[in-house]
Amino acid sequence: MHKLNPEEIRKDFPIFKQRIQDNRLVYLDNGATTQKPMQVINAINNYNQNSHGNPHRGAHQLSIRATEEYDLAKEKVRKFINARYIEEIIFTRNTTESINLIAYSCGKKLINKGDEIVLAISEHHSNILPWQRLVKENGGILKYIYLNEEGRISPEEIKRKITDRTKIVSIAHMSNVLGTIHPIEEIIDHAHKMGSIVVIDGAQSTPHMKIDIQKLDADLFVFSGHKMLGPMGIGVLYGKKEILEDMPPFLMGGDMIEYVYEQEATFAPLPYKFEAGTQNVEGAVGLGAAIDYLEKIGLDRIENHEKMLTEYALDRMLSLPYVSIQGPKDLEMRGGLISFTIDDIHPHDIATILDSYGVAIRAGHHCAQPLMRYLDVPATSRISFYLYNTKEDVDLFVEGIKNVRKWLGYGS
Amino acid sequence: MHKLNPEEIRKDFPIFKQRIQDNRLVYLDNGATTQKPMQVINAINNYNQNSHGNPHRGAHQLSIRATEEYDLAKEKVRKFINARYIEEIIFTRNTTESINLIAYSCGKKLINKGDEIVLAISEHHSNILPWQRLVKENGGILKYIYLNEEGRISPEEIKRKITDRTKIVSIAHMSNVLGTIHPIEEIIDHAHKMGSIVVIDGAQSTPHMKIDIQKLDADLFVFSGHKMLGPMGIGVLYGKKEILEDMPPFLMGGDMIEYVYEQEATFAPLPYKFEAGTQNVEGAVGLGAAIDYLEKIGLDRIENHEKMLTEYALDRMLSLPYVSIQGPKDLEMRGGLISFTIDDIHPHDIATILDSYGVAIRAGHHCAQPLMRYLDVPATSRISFYLYNTKEDVDLFVEGIKNVRKWLGYGS
Amino acid sequence: MDLNSIYSQLIMEHNKSGHNKRHLPNPDITEKGHNPSCGDDITLELKLNGDIIENASFTGVGCAISQASTSMMIDLIKGITIEEALTLVKTFIGMIKKEIEDEKELEKLQDALVLQNISNMPARVKCAVLAWHTLKEALSDK
């Protein structure tokens, strides 16, 4: 496997043509959202200029082409995660909507008084709030898997929390705060033994590593297009066919029905049952193009590249005495995302000052307040890599950190 | 007011550069979705190439720019419908999601056993199914306003159906099957007197006529970007501030919270409370550009242009003995959308054969099965105009109809 | 798409003639088939004699393609066995899905062969296969 060449890759991304106050744009906020290559931008343009119609509704050329483009994008997603059937792929708006759909629809069927739902304490708010509402309404119990000092989930904790009272386990594949890759194979395996279904929030993992959903054996799996070079406004819900078939619809309206009477209605088969109203075809097309791009580069090469950058960054950061890393300090089972704090300096000041050097990072609670409380930090700063980042980016970031210290009156 | 020049306007729309089997593209399916001018396509491109970031989350340039673009788009929507406050504008995915949000959130608060919800029989499935589910869950009663022979709602029927038992009236401003513009001012006025709130489905009206939401006094109002030159994947929910403030959130997740604990959470103020997860900024930007474009041309001129086309088309269609018009035959209180049937010929055959002449129309139940059953037709064909349609389009469509008859072995 | 290859003389004849469109006296099997997205709605009636389809007819509404396809199918299945009929269903659906291209095999479909090109019109495929799926349903528990 030859290494990827990020400087070549950057040429595909028009955003990097700009300079931020005469600095190179060092974009290290990929955990929040990623940039788009021309290939994705052009695919959306082509669709808009040549093939736009309302799919599934008309018998004219444009409608047919829009339907074909939509279905093709779905097939690309199916192949990308190696799902068995195309009907197992539902397009949503983003990860958040996917989880809301599951909590509403699956939760309604599965959760009764006393039934337990297990999350990790590191979940994103989008994987907490829908479950809080569900247990409030249905009388279930919400339990949390805690992390050890290294930000990892131990086998004992899995067994302690996931028991035969557990009906649903919903957990992020990779933490968007700590970068930890959770042992989801073990979790899925144990949960299935306990008779629970498992939802995996793949928002942070899918863009950065090869997902084989059949091998993982997750029951439901969700992610967002905008974190993997695709457009905003398009997300994915994968579900095993037999599970999706059992779930009642979530959004109701046009295109998801079979027969509608004044007082009742019957629903269309999968996947339409879960796709109410006019879908985001251009979003799907853009996501399809993003997948083509990622596959052309190769997910394994992307993963390797990010590992290299993470190792390099951890090394340089740990050499600064005033920097603390939150989460795993070694490379094992972690992705290319690093949370850190700097002595005496608030994360927001770090982000603002780095920004003035063209370095884009994120600071705050990262939509994970329960984890922040658990770690007992009010906020952290976070950098997150993607295929277009370089060692030079890391160097500029580290230079920036030193400057932050200087600006705020501390020696470096 | 000088007339608009559709041939000039067409030059802005790249889709019309193509020919369909060597025919001019006669796009008469605007009720389903509309085409995009370069101004919209370029706005999306510009955003993607220069300003993309995750809004509301970061303190870096791209995140700030994305936030500004998103907020600017919202302000454009606010001005477009003349809402009082920007917090009254919620971005959703489409009309369907907007109505689902309302039925879930508002319905949950307002509907108890025996409370009545009133719709018109002509509603789109998206304005029927969410209410069916609500009454099934909360024990409410779903009532329908019927139409008279001309496809109109009479004052008596309004009084008969909307009573002091009515808690919610939800009705389309303009029917997507009949083209009728319903007397929503009267309906809103009467419903308010009866103590009911009113939801207006503006999916078909907003693109084609000036909406002044304060004058209309609708409590909630919804529409889709993709039917008004904007992108797919972006829709709008307008609600009066005091009503939105009272409604519980619908989708739950990132960015709509204030504090999140393991077992509970508090929510952000309007409009964030209703915008969970990463929003579709590029969709919002595209919708903003579409609004700019529509306002530059002028909604009143667009409305006039469509009236002219509708009059011309009705005239030519009614002169064909085998054509029947569904819905109002005069121009009073109707929009630029005409449903029709042809003796002995099924709507799907009409659509397919017209398509071969480059004429794109829609055939089927138009997501309004209860209305089709009420009208006792299995399906209709529908043409719907927009600012880029011309009299030549109408002529080609009428020629096409004559050919349909010939193809299927009937004299013309 | 070439309209001639779809709206052919044959389709028109079947669509207009209605020679199979009527009720049977005392049918052994009555099976409804519908296509919610189109509004097409047909009812097949079959008269059996042992495992032979002695007679068949249909009623209902639909586009020229679904009506003609139904009528052609009925012409084909009158007088053959259930098993033979089910084989024809497979052949027809295989043709539409472009999974069967062997001309010899397809020839068994006789008139219905003209529907081959419908596979180029994804929006109309459902119209063409409605009757055949309904027949399969009708015979499935025989």
Added chain:
Amino acid sequence: MDLNSIYSQLIMEHNKSGHNKRHLPNPDITEKGHNPSCGDDITLELKLNGDIIENASFTGVGCAISQASTSMMIDLIKGITIEEALTLVKTFIGMIKKEIEDEKELEKLQDALVLQNISNMPARVKCAVLAWHTLKEALSDK
């Protein structure tokens, strides 16, 4: 954005000195203010004498901008009346919103005037105004 205009000497001094960051003995008013999106969290303590703010202090965590803004505010309000303090709050928020540009009026904000440029950094505006909103809240029912 010019970093100098935000992270000025003055802000640094206030941020680091902490001369107003402590508890008061027996405060008359204790008011919490928080900024959920940043995690900034402060508590103001006020000692009143009639309608005069005799003493004031704060505790809590936050970024340099929110800490400095709080400290500057406390320097300003010690020894003035509630009404005068509320007028200062109006002036400060008016400055940040760019609604007040009259230099004479803004001068009353003394050290806090250096925060004027924060209005060019929308993501940080909340940090600058937190203390002021909290003070307004604290005094609102007096």
